[in-house]
Amino acid sequence: MLIEVNEIHKVTNDIMNVLHEEELQIINDFHDAVVAKDIDKIEELFTVLIENVEDHFKTEEDMMAQSTHSNFGAHKSDHDLMRKKLAKFKKRWDVLHGPIEVQGFLEKDFKKWVTAHVAKWDADCALQLQ
Numbered sequence: 001m002l003i004e005v006n007e008i009h010k011v012t013n014d015i016m017n018v019l020h021e022e023e024l025q026i027i028n029d030f031h032d033a034v035v036a037k038d039i040d041k042i043e044e045l046f047t048v049l050i051e052n053v054e055d056h057f058k059t060e061e062d063m064m065a066q067s068t069h070s071n072f073g074a075h076k077s078d079h080d081l082m083r084k085k086l087a088k089f090k091k092r093w094d095v096l097h098g099p100i101e102v103q104g105f106l107e108k109d110f111k112k113w114v115t116a117h118v119a120k121w122d123a124d125c126a127l128q129l130q
Contacts, residue, residue, distance in 0.1 A: 011126035
């Protein structure tokens with residue numbers, strides 16, 4: 001398991017909390033497949049993860065746009081940064097099929113980004129959506 005439920009900050013918006021919980025399950029399932037070096041499962045879940053992250057980001061961005069969120073640009077930029085990183089690692093995966101590289105990204109970069117992003121950007125966003 002990469003991220004425990006209690007490591008993700010609860011925000012004041014129920015929709016966002018549900019998005020985080022759903023994504024957390026996918027992230028942990030993906031990480032488990034990577035650690036097990038289950039190539040077929042990694043292949044399947046990498047696509048699921050990217051699709052889920054995109055849906056999650058788009059939902060938040062739509063909510064922010066509808067509410068004239070004051071930090072919309074910066075929040076979206078943080079999403080875009082992770083979109084680019086995930087796309088980069090997916091391309092590398094498609095060529096190399098290297099679970100060790102993906103594991104390093106998940107454990108060093110992705111986990112830190114997710115927990116910090118939720119605690120900072122999503123918490124602020126949730127307050128402004130009230």
